[in-house]
Amino acid sequence: MKHTLYSADGAKAEIALNGAHVTSWIPQEFGEQLFLSQQSDLKAGASIRGGVPVIFPQFAALGNLPKHGFARNQLWHLRQSDQPDRAVFELRDNDMTRAIWPHAFLAEITVVISGLALEVELAVTNTGTTPFDFTAALHTYLRVDDIAATRLLGLQGTTYRDSVTGTNGCVEKDDECAIVGQVDRIYFNASNKLTVKRNHHSVLVQSIGFPDAVVWNPGPELSAAMADMEPQGYQRMLCVEAANIGNPVVLQSGQRWSAAQRLLVSK
Ligand SMILES: O=P(O)(O)OC[C@H]1O[C@@H](O)[C@H](O)[C@@H](O)[C@@H]1O
Known part of the structure; x- marks a missing residue:
């Protein structure tokens, strides 16, 4: 099951209810901007390989929960709205989530499109009586024509963990990072504006309230x-x-946290 957004200025996006997962984003003038593997399993409960997986309440294997938590494998509920360019999806704790993470919560994903922009916001509210903490990410797969010709700008001087070698405390040297082989890095307290330069046009990746940035490409093997x-x-x-990984978010009873990622295509 999926929901489609249309903006008055010609943009379109598709969101699977499985994971509240944006699987397609076609801004005005430009073609598809998100990568989606043709071999991805799209059935309910699967982890979709591409688009924008929602990672909550645990990033990767940094804890006792299944890798990347459970939000991406849950069926979210679409909140009714008459706005064609905006949708809100909800996930509440249920028997499955409480069995592995004993907390009461409301998670909300809001997706908005307009012209050349896509914005995805994750909000989490502690609806229980005891505090909890979590890590989270919007695991966006940007589509590129050729990874060898792609550069990532904005990380120079930022400290990162190299998750391929398990090395902490690395510092990014490059102003324009090339992606060579397997790259799997958590950049802590990263710039909130990164640019992906591709053959034809760039994408500005802006984060609002997410302190960290993860860069991942599996490489050929x-x-x-x-x-x-x-x-x-x-x-x-x-x-x-x-992402929010280095300092987990702590929510007291009744507290709400939110953060967003905004993608903007430019020529
Ligand atoms: O295969 P998954 O579970 O979707 O994870 C993909 C990748 O997600 C990235 O965010 C992690 O940094 C990688 O370590 C991981 O391999």
């Missing part, structure tokens, strides 16, 4: 070994994720 990725899929994608 891992891409070939992944059941839900085309063997050459790594050449056509770059994940630039807005």
